Amino acid sequence: MSDILTLYKKTLKIRYFEEKIDWLFSRGRLGGTTHLCIGQEAVAVGVDNALSPDDYVVSNHRGHGHLIARGADPARLFAELLGKPEGYCRGRGGTQHLSIAHLNFLGTNGITGGGIPIATGAGLSIKLSGEERISVCFFGDGASNQGTFHESLNMASAWSLPVLYVCENNVYAMSTRFSKVSRLTDVSARASAYGMPSAVVDGMDAVKVSDAARMLAVRIRAGHGPALLEAKTYRYCGHSKSDARAYRSSDEEALWRMRDPVLLLEKQLSGLLSASEIETLRSRAVSEIEDAYQSAMLMREPGVHDAFEGVYADTESYVPQGNL
Amino acid sequence: MPTQNLTYRKAIYSALDKVLSESEKTVFLGEDITEYGGAFGVSADLHTRHPSRVIATPISEGGFMGVAVGMAMTGYRVVVEMMFMDFMTLAFDQIVNHAVNVHYMYGGQLTCPVVIRTPAGGYRGYGPSHSKAMENMLFGVPGLKIMAPSTVQDAYGCLLTAVADNNPVLFVEHKLLYSLEEAVDLAEIQPVPFGKARIVRQGSDVTVVSHSYGAHLAQQAVMELEDEGIDAELIDLRSLKPLDIETIVESVTKTGSLVCVEEGNVTGGIGSEITAIVAERCLEYLDGRIIRVGRGDTPIPASLASEGLILPDKDTIKAAIRKALRRL
Numbered sequence: 001m002s003d004i005l006t007l008y009k010k011t012l013k014i015r016y017f018e019e020k021i022d023w024l025f026s027r028g029r030l031g032g033t034t035h036l037c038i039g040q041e042a043v044a045v046g047v048d049n050a051l052s053p054d055d056y057v058v059s060n061h062r063g064h065g066h067l068i069a070r071g072a073d074p075a076r077l078f079a080e081l082l083g084k085p086e087g088y089c090r091g092r093g094g095t096q097h098l099s100i101a102h103l104n105f106l107g108t109n110g111i112t113g114g115g116i117p118i119a120t121g122a123g124l125s126i127k128l129s130g131e132e133r134i135s136v137c138f139f140g141d142g143a144s145n146q147g148t149f150h151e152s153l154n155m156a157s158a159w160s161l162p163v164l165y166v167c168e169n170n171v172y173a174m175s176t177r178f179s180k181v182s183r184l185t186d187v188s189a190r191a192s193a194y195g196m197p198s199a200v201v202d203g204m205d206a207v208k209v210s211d212a213a214r215m216l217a218v219r220i221r222a223g224h225g226p227a228l229l230e231a232k233t234y235r236y237c238g239h240s241k242s243d244a245r246a247y248r249s250s251d252e253e254a255l256w257r258m259r260d261p262v263l264l265l266e267k268q269l270s271g272l273l274s275a276s277e278i279e280t281l282r283s284r285a286v287s288e289i290e291d292a293y294q295s296a297m298l299m300r301e302p303g304v305h306d307a308f309e310g311v312y313a314d315t316e317s318y319v320p321q322g323n324l
Numbered sequence: 325m326p327t328q329n330l331t332y333r334k335a336i337y338s339a340l341d342k343v344l345s346e347s348e349k350t351v352f353l354g355e356d357i358t359e360y361g362g363a364f365g366v367s368a369d370l371h372t373r374h375p376s377r378v379i380a381t382p383i384s385e386g387g388f389m390g391v392a393v394g395m396a397m398t399g400y401r402v403v404v405e406m407m408f409m410d411f412m413t414l415a416f417d418q419i420v421n422h423a424v425n426v427h428y429m430y431g432g433q434l435t436c437p438v439v440i441r442t443p444a445g446g447y448r449g450y451g452p453s454h455s456k457a458m459e460n461m462l463f464g465v466p467g468l469k470i471m472a473p474s475t476v477q478d479a480y481g482c483l484l485t486a487v488a489d490n491n492p493v494l495f496v497e498h499k500l501l502y503s504l505e506e507a508v509d510l511a512e513i514q515p516v517p518f519g520k521a522r523i524v525r526q527g528s529d530v531t532v533v534s535h536s537y538g539a540h541l542a543q544q545a546v547m548e549l550e551d552e553g554i555d556a557e558l559i560d561l562r563s564l565k566p567l568d569i570e571t572i573v574e575s576v577t578k579t580g581s582l583v584c585v586e587e588g589n590v591t592g593g594i595g596s597e598i599t600a601i602v603a604e605r606c607l608e609y610l611d612g613r614i615i616r617v618g619r620g621d622t623p624i625p626a627s628l629a630s631e632g633l634i635l636p637d638k639d640t641i642k643a644a645i646r647k648a649l650r651r652l
Contacts, residue, residue: 056398075345090431097425100435106397111421118422119389121394128376129399151387158382251567313427313490314436 001219003049004272008265009208010045012285013261014065020289021064025241030081037065039204039236042261043168044069046201046209047136047229048218054133055318056104058119061096062168062235063108066138069101071174074289078296086299104133112173113139113146114166116219120152122160134220137287142173144187147321155228157194160225164216167230168203174239175247188230196226203231204259206269292301332594334367334503335476336441338510339483340403345376350487351377351395353388354441361582362408364443364502380609389415390438392425392512401487409444409496410453418468423492423515424467424574435490436523439483443470445498445537446635451626456620457536458585459564462592469518470565472496474539476506478562481516498537498587518565523575527557530648531575533598535561536583540635542585545641556645564594571599572598581612581648587639617646 025034037044051057051070059066067077071221072088080087081095086101096110098144106122109115119137126133143149144167154254166186171178197219201212209231214225234256238245239281245253257272266278273281330338343350344643356363358371358380371378381388392402405570406412409423412419419440426436446455459470467493473482477495486493524539525546534542539560546556557575561568576582582602595616602614617636646652 026627058394089429089433092431093429097429099430099433101430105393106434107430111417113418114390114422117390118394118397120390121385121396122398123394124379125395125398126393126483127399133395148390149385150387152381152390154382154389155384155387310432311428312469313432315488315490 002209004265004268006066007045007049007210007268009281009285010048010069011041011265012260012282013074013205013289014044014068016285016289017068017077018064018287020293026079031083033240033242034081035062035172035240036237037062039261040168040170040233041065042206042209043138043166043228043231043265046206047138047166047213048304049135049210050213054104054131054134056106056119056122056133056135058106058115058122058135058137059108060115060139060143061108061110061112062140063098063138064095065106067098067100067105067322072100072101072105073105074233074292075295077286078293079299082296082297083302084296085302090306091302094218113143113148115139115144116143116148116152120161121138123156123163124159126162127159132221136164136166138166138168139251140173141167141169141171141178141187142176144190145173153191153194153196153228156226157196162200162220162222163226164213164220165226165228166213167228167235170235172208172239172247176245177247186230186243188228191228198228198230198234200230204256204261205231205264206261250311273305327507329505330476330510331502332476332479332497332509333364333366335480336483336497337368337370339368339480339487341373342372343401343403343484343487344377349399349403350378350401350403351379351403352403353379353381353392355381355383355407357405362405364394364499366502367405368444368497370645382502385411385414386418389418390422392438393426393436393500395493396423396438397426401437403439403487404440406442406462408454409442410456412440412442412458419462419468419492422464422550423425423575424465428467432581434443436492437490439486439495440583441495441497443499444496444623445500446631447500449626449628449631452623453505455631457496457498460586460588460592461496461537462494463565463597466564468492469513469563470494470496471518471563472536473516473562474501475538476504477508477513477611478516478522480508480510481513482529482562484516485499485630489518496536498621500537501521501589516562518563519572520567521560521568522569524558524560525556527555527579529579530581530583530645531557531572531579532583532585532641532645533559533561533572535564537595537608538585541636541638542641544638545645549642549645554645554649569601572602577609579586579612580610582614583641583644583648584616585636586618587635588618590616591621612650613648615648616642617641636640
């Protein structure tokens with residue numbers, strides 16, 4: 001129960017954070033673009049539940065959920081997205097280039113498939129150092145068609161690296177349905193080409209994702225090499241803020257929404273929590289996000305120094321801030 | 325260690341052996357760098373001396389470049405060998421969108437200490453995909469440093485500096501330099517700092533700026549022109565990025581003319597940038613001309629004869645120097 005409650009609280013936090021971002025964009029208060037993970041929260045919280053704080057995480061362009069699941073402070077996330085120096089990356093990375101070193105979060109990534117070899121390299125570091133931790137990489141069905149996917153899974157398998165590859169198959173790579181660009185139904189089928197175990201899981205159900213991720217993570221921690229987990233999921237919003245979703249039907253969207261990750265968790269909690277307790281948790285989560293946003297709004301704007309400083313790291317005096 | 329005759333190849337090997345010996349947190353990745361000994365024989369027996377940290381990769385330049393970035397972000401210093409500089413194009417995403425941005429875009433939380441060593445250049449009849457000197461393609465990329473030493477001593481001293489640096493470094497090794505021999509005492513060689521050029525020959529008539537194998541061609545040209553009474557100052561850049569602007573400006577201020585020599589394309593080349601800097605900083609001191617020497621805007625043909633017409637040589641450099649001094 002405590003496990004499900006944790007999953008639920010994190011799921012709410014992600015949902016309301018993303019809804020706030022959506023709201024900010026609709027009012028023109030954020031620059032650039034954003035890729036919301038509403039509908040996909042169960043993958044982020046479920047996988048996170050199978051990890052230890054030491055584990056490395058590499059994410060992708062749709063990474064807010066992964067960040068919040070790992071314990072990112074929403075106020076500093078808002079600050080980052082608002083371009084403020086008190087954001088995690090001084091406002092330079094923004095949504096698609098966001099790392100949190102002290103959480104071993106190596107970064108969201110703006111290049112589709114760009115993070116897969118990086119996570120693999122983290123896996124090689126772990127292996128050479130003889131550490132206990134594992135490296136986890138989130139990517140989508142779209143990234144599985146990049147060369148980096150093939151090159152990385154091949155290397156990880158050949159070298160037996162401790163990497164859990166998590167494919168969030170949300171059906172569409174931007175507008176392109178996976179079935180139009182692959183003869184396979186499942187991305188996970190590709191694992192066999194690398195001699196790697198895989199699993200397919202219902203990516204709308206956080207408990208099932210957690211169980212599946214844990215099962216594979218245990219195997220990886222025991223030194224049996226990498227694995228591929230495919231979570232079948234769906235993003236409710238468009239690919240990014242400019243997407244009218246002309247490539248899919250509202251019937252299809254409605255079908256997926258019937259299996260909403262938040263509602264599924266509430267069903268699993270019914271009998272354990274009353275309706276009013278659920279309502280309290282929801283309103284607490286909403287105000288927590290609102291407070292985080294308000295505090296980020298009070299943070300200062302960047303000056304010239306923030307824009308130009310630090311293109312190069314010092315070599316004599318540099319002390320990494322992370323615990324890497 | 326006594327003074328010994330050492331090749332450029334062996335100097336690189338020795339520097340790699342030193343950095344791998346000094347830290348368990350240094351690794352070396354690349355294609356065919358173990359039993360094969362590296363495509364140009366640089367890695368030789370390093371894999372037996374440092375078995376778990378000299379790692380032969382699959383033919384996956386983009387992939388293992390990304391692996392290097394991931395390792396560098398998690399506590400390792402990584403040296404990568406790109407078998408031919410031309411193959412670096414396969415790894416450009418990981419270099420240009422990832423490695424060079426790590427420190428800045430993550431707000432200083434992480435660094436990316438990766439050295440990309442790569443054999444560059446032509447004059448060998450290998451054709452369009454195995455002959456390019458393309459350091460100019462990465463010259464304008466913020467967050468990257470570039471070294472291209474031309475001597476055995478500098479090869480050793482520059483590589484020590486590159487590996488110690490906390491930023492991504494492109495390290496250009498011209499293929500024709502590998503067999504170059506010099507008498508050196510490795511124990512006496514100091515790391516070569518970034519942004520510090522070497523004045524090969526002092527002179528007062530014209531400034532000649534070059535790097536890598538081009539510096540040797542330029543040196544031959546400059547020496548032969550002594551007979552024509554031309555007193556050229558030759559600058560070997562060694563570090564392209566950061567560039568030793570002060571040494572160049574000081575020299576051109578004195579000589580009043582400039583010849584830039586490189587093997588890469590003239591268009592968008594290192595010489596184009598140096599020319600612009602000189603125009604900005606010392607236009608009023610120019611009494612001669614500014615001439616750029618480099619590869620014309622063609623692919624590199626496999627025919628040795630045709631390649632020889634396209635790449636710069638001693639004679640084209642001599643002609644350029646005379647032209648800069650209006651002695652044609």
